[in-house]
Amino acid sequence: MLRTILSKPARRSLPTSVRFPQPLFRARCVSTVANHVIDINGREVSIPTGLFINNEFVPAIGGNTFAVEDPATGKEVIQIQEGREEDVDVAVKVARKTFESEVWANSNPAWRGELLNKLADLMQRDSEELVAIEMLDTGKTYAQASTLDVPGSIGTLRYYGGWADKVLGLTSFNIPKTFAYTRREPIGVCGQIIPWNFPLMMFIWKIAPALATGNTVVIKSAEATPLSALKVCELIKEAGFPAGTVNLVSGYGKTVGNAIANHMDVDKVAFTGSTTTGRMILKSSAQSNLKKVTLELGGKSPNIIFPDADIEKAVEWSAWGINMNFGQTCHAGTRIYVHEDIYDEFLAAYTKRMASIKVGDNFAADTQQGPQNSRMQFDKILGYIEIGKKEGATVHLGGKVAKTGKEGGYYIEPTIFTDVKPEMKIMKEEIFGPVVAISKFSDEAEVLALANDTTYGLAAAVHTKDYERALRMTNGLKAGTAWVNMYNFVHWSIPFGGYKESGIGRECGEAALENYTETKAVYFNMGLPAPR
Missing domain, CATH: 3.40.605.10 (Aldehyde Dehydrogenase; Chain A, domain 1)
Structure with missing residues (x-):
């Protein structure tokens, strides 16, 4: 819904020469x-x-x-x-x-x-x-x-x-x-x-x-x-x-x-x-x-981390997977599956990275996450966080309104849930905010089944150095876009769209031209006799 070059998130600061402080409206x-x-x-x-x-x-x-x-x-x-x-x-x-x-x-x-x-x-x-x-x-x-x-x-x-x-x-x-x-x-x-x-x-x-x-x-x-x-x-x-x-x-x-x-x-x-x-x-x-x-349409996209992944890079891309547009992205990587052998290591590094995200005024130079788009979206996200708690998931990080020192505005802390189960609403439904759920897996077959256990099929990612595994997994994932060792990278020249309830048709690339043309077949008789 993210719908361009969505490149790896550098930790950027707003250049002072083009800074727009909180505007005064005249x-x-x-x-x-x-x-x-x-x-x-x-x-x-x-x-x-x-x-x-x-x-x-x-x-x-x-x-x-x-x-x-x-x-x-x-x-x-x-x-x-x-x-x-x-x-x-x-x-x-x-x-x-x-x-x-x-x-x-x-x-x-x-x-x-x-x-x-x-x-x-x-x-x-x-x-x-x-x-x-x-x-x-x-x-x-x-x-x-x-x-x-x-x-x-x-x-x-x-x-x-x-x-x-x-x-x-x-x-x-x-x-x-x-x-x-x-x-x-x-x-x-x-x-x-x-x-x-x-x-x-x-x-x-x-x-x-x-x-x-x-x-x-x-x-x-x-x-x-x-x-x-x-x-x-x-x-x-x-x-x-x-x-x-x-x-x-x-x-x-x-x-x-x-x-x-x-x-x-x-x-x-x-x-x-x-x-x-x-x-x-x-x-x-x-x-x-x-x-x-x-x-x-919507998505509830899986992001899979295998034990041979470069953990530092997987952490960065996984943070971008949820922080791009502050989770308000149809292909956001909201379900993170981490192999049990590296689960603790990944979770510690990922938690540190998510905790480092500066939430605040989007016109400030050091802000990395601005406000959610509206009061309705703000309330919806907070509602899902409460649902996750009631269902028994653990708020590992965040889960609250972010303190920014400003009055008004729709700011929510980057949030990580652990101890989640596949049937929970926060694992099934699109939250559209800075909220991820992290779960363990033990082998390819298990995680492929978990990843595809959704009514959606917009995007998915696999982090591994084994490219044979990467091919097996991307072939098996029921998603319109599959990334290997990256996340939230989309380009206007490549088709974008989803399987299942994530949509019909494709945006971008040559494929989008099919959406806007009718094909007419024209026949010329070059000596063919009429049937008798």
Whole structure:
């Protein structure tokens, strides 16, 4: 849901030259859709507040707005326009008109690629503003937003910009007296719904392959983190994309998301989020126009440490496995299985590493873990910690609200559970926070069974110096991504998605182009007589 280069976590400090202390908010709004100017340590960042439809920021038809809060303080930052069903309908009509015209689907694919690269250039130009917005909106640290989220988004645009004129069909002379070929055509109007944990990256992961293949888009950002998508829409217009190619309707899942999923003139829906909501979207597709659906859903991923692993490196990667985005990652390594021969050694080293993580204000230079994204997520994580205690697991480290010296904000200590059992909720359900459970195993067969004992299948990792073992294990793990001697490394050029209840289809790589094209077979008669 992590959805780019997610490289090994260096213990970084925020460079003083680009430090953004906790921002002071100064709003200078005149009309309901005027840009809101936020002062972040002397840097004035202008953020659009309207719905983005037909290349314009417009007010919601119903005149409603909703608040966006700063997770570091729990205080309101800005009010933006709240779309509803009627706004989705307008956006879909605009997207349909643009798709059916000659300006996009039938345009020169190389030009579409140029536009994607132009957007990447503009994002590069404004990268520090995008970093600041993403930090403010999500609680991310500078280290993550500046080295993962923003550059990963730019890299994704450039990657699909290169694909735009390379979406090819096949030819066949293999059937006597016929010539056949295939065309890969855009599907049409694509509804896209993205999550709050990687709002900028997921926005780009969704729109880039859809636009490269000639589709038009109606997209909903998460209500908790809508700001970076609004800013990028400003750049989409500046880049020169035709009006109606990308339309953003900010709002809630129960209204905007539901309207997209059920709309009879939306040809395809792509969703990243919870498995529960994914089921509802799939059901909506079946009950409406049987629109095509891709789903990138939850995970409860295993991280396996064998006795021949380099323990120091395994500890570092395992810490990154949970601390990337503070556990708010669908492929987080929340179930750690350690061979009994090295269990005590690993646990001691891992505990020391997790205890060293500095939790606090995400704009501070020495912070490694900022706030959880929202009050709802904060309460959910703490609720799971209490469930783990009641089920009999041991809180080996953490398990409490982190003391940061600040008032407000959603800070939780890095938490390790031991003495866990496979049937416990904390071993079965996605917590989406800085909480891991560590368990022992004795042999490959046992740990493979434990690792696959989940309804999910998004990711898994194996730490070992025995590459024959690594191949056996990665072959046996039921997961869409398997890492060897690393964790939480994803790249835009490699497919990403899950087995089982972790989803349908793949994001990233060439595979994502399949999500946004229809294959048409064309036959030419080259002398074949009609049947009698």
